[in-house]
Amino acid sequence: MPSLRPLQRPRTGLFLCALSAALLLAACSRPAPAPEPLRAVKLMTVGESALQAEREFAAEVRARVETRLGFRVAGKLVQRPVELGQRVQAGQLLAQLDAQDYALGVQAAQAQLAAATTQRDLAQADYQRFEQLKAQNFISSAELDRRRAALQSAQAQLDQARAQASNQGNQQGYTRLLADAAGVVTAIEAEPGQVLAAGTPVLRLAQDGPRDAVFSVPEDLVGQLRTGQAVAVRPWAGGAPLAATVRDIAASADPVTRTFTVKAALPTTGAALPPLGATVYARPAALAAQQGVQGAQALRLPTSALFAQGQQTAVWVFDPASASVQPQTIDVAQVDGNEVVLASGLQAGQQVVVTGVHVLAPGQKVSIYEPKHAPAQSGQAQAAIEKVAQPATQK
Structure with a gap:
């Protein structure tokens, strides 16, 4: 009877191949995704509360008069001795342009003035001589009239040269930017070395004097405000509240925010005023309380x-x-x-x-989420701590 052992070897090889393929597939398969962590959250139970209808707006303290100063002539900025936040006095130098070209213009105008003065003096001397000759009937009246016209023309040219010399002197003086009044520099808009056109702002000066609290009001509330109404102003940094009044309400809305700018005049005497640029809170009396809203x-x-x-x-x-x-x-x-x-x-x-x-x-x-508290100590642990804390008694 023949043996069956040789027939079992192929089956064993196939089994090993299948097992290897299964293990290989198991190794290449993606692992199962990790379970999502259980997050702890803080909860709040929604409840009704009384609605306070008192409206408060964030405002900024600004000077009543704030001017953007610039040169009346063009040129290169060579000097700006003031800095942002610096206090200046009336007449103080704020900036300086290169005045070399304007100085040459003044010299040229003065030379023209001297020439015109010489021509006028010559025409005046001629007229006086011809006037004497006319008195002696040596010349006709027409000749004297021509000399008079020449003198008048020379005088007009002298007046023109004098005006041009004065204008050139003014142009040279405009190269110095002086403070119109005492105040604080609130913005710098040009640096030395920059070539400026006439009228280009160099800096912004907030003049000393009255100040305003400036804030924005939405268009659904601006209709309730009127000039002269009371406004309670509270400094953000703390301090006594200030009694202000509505001074100005913008006639048109801001094109970006669609709000209306309101200026409230701060008191000029009494309590200390917040500094320029300080943040305050304005509460108009007309918007303090509304019917059917307060306490809802x-x-x-x-x-x-x-x-x-x-x-x-x-x-x-x-x-x-x-x-x-x-x-x-x-x-x-x-x-x-x-x-x-x-x-x-x-x-x-x-x-x-x-x-x-x-x-x-x-x-x-x-x-x-529940806040963690330190666990209470057991009675034995507390007694042991108290025993160690007591000083040892002498025997």
Whole structure:
């Protein structure tokens, strides 16, 4: 009877090949993705609170008169002895142009003036001689009239030369930019070495004197303001509030922000005024309280709970049943500091995520963050600490 052992060897080889292929495929396959971490979030229960209708606007303290100063002639800026924030006095030198060409022009004008003066003197001497000859009837009246006309022409040329010399002197003086009044330099707009055209601003000077608190008001509220109304001004850095009055209201809206600029005159005596450029808060009396709004109940949320979902604003609402979060679009009525007042989208009692909103996904499982406190010490541990703390008694 023949043996079957040689027939089993091919089967064993096939089995080993299949096993090797399976192991190779298992090694090349991608590992399973790691489970998404369970994030801890801080929640806030939405509730109604009284809405304060007192409106406050951020304002900036500015000088009543702030002038952009520039040269009346063109030239190269060679000197600017003042710097940003420096206080200057009336008549102080602010900037200097290269005056060499203007000095040459003055010399040329003075030479023309001297020549015109000589011509006038010569014409005047001729006229006086011919006038004497006419008195003796040695010349005709027509000849005397020609000498008189020559004298008048020479006098006109002298007047013209004198005016040109004065103009050239003024042009040379315009190369020095002087302060019109005492004040503070609030902006620098040109540097030495720059070639300037006539009228190009070099610096901005805020003159000493009355100051204004300047702020912007939206177009739905500007109609309630009138000149002369009271405005309470509160310095941002602290201090006593100031009583101001509305001095000017812009007639047209800003083309970019679509708001209206309002200037409130600050008091000139009494309390210390904030420095130029300081931030203050203005509360117009006409907008302090409105009928049907003061004390009304409204839903508020911190701005940290908001995120953008397309073109809308949304928040993450926590579902206690599934321990997950879902996005919910909302409508914001207004912004009040670091909070927003909701117009719609949420109801009182709902729980909203207030931190880490940009790392969440719809339906993601989350856990409620709980602050960690130090565990209370056991009675035996506390007794041991007190025993060690007591000083040893002498035997």
